[in-house]
Amino acid sequence: MQFNRVFTAFSALAGSMRASGSSRALEIDLGDFNQPSAAERAMMGVWVADGGATRLSLLPNGRYDKTLETGRDIYHGRYEVDGSRLYFEGDTGRTAIGETRRGILVLGDHRFVRPGARSAA
Template structure:
């Protein structure tokens, strides 16, 4: 975690070189978009048996869910801890699910891994 410290701006004649160049400061990343806790063996495409709902779990902690003819019905961030997955879509809606015996159980759906 980065600790930020406020310092007053000095007039340009008194400015000192920065100990931490701007390029070295990582961009702000909200907790939900962090891939920490994401198990990469669960990344990939998960599909309901009828193929109507397709969910791509990307290695960067993002997901894209397609439904029927919609290529992007929902998208957002996910985090996996153990066999439990938590989602937060880009509108703020949250959901969760569990991986049981290689099958994803999410919001009343059963989804299977596809290549």
């Protein structure tokens, strides 16, 4: 029965806190939850590999598109950023892990760079 006394004490404490009027309503700006972090913003945008033959677009909404130079779509899905690592999950269920090192995004056997940067080879 010890638990019952503790529970009753907490209930009384919570009731007195509400009654004191010293607390105010909790304000949460839900819009901030959808804002990309600094690490995510650094990764967003277009990355190119294989002399421009493969393009990877990391979108602000956490989605990605991987296309060929011809415009043919290869993969679509979602991604998450954790520091220098990127976790990809395709709409088909395929998963991959990428990592950035000195401006190069390594994803499987591809090396992606920003357009105009040095070669990904």
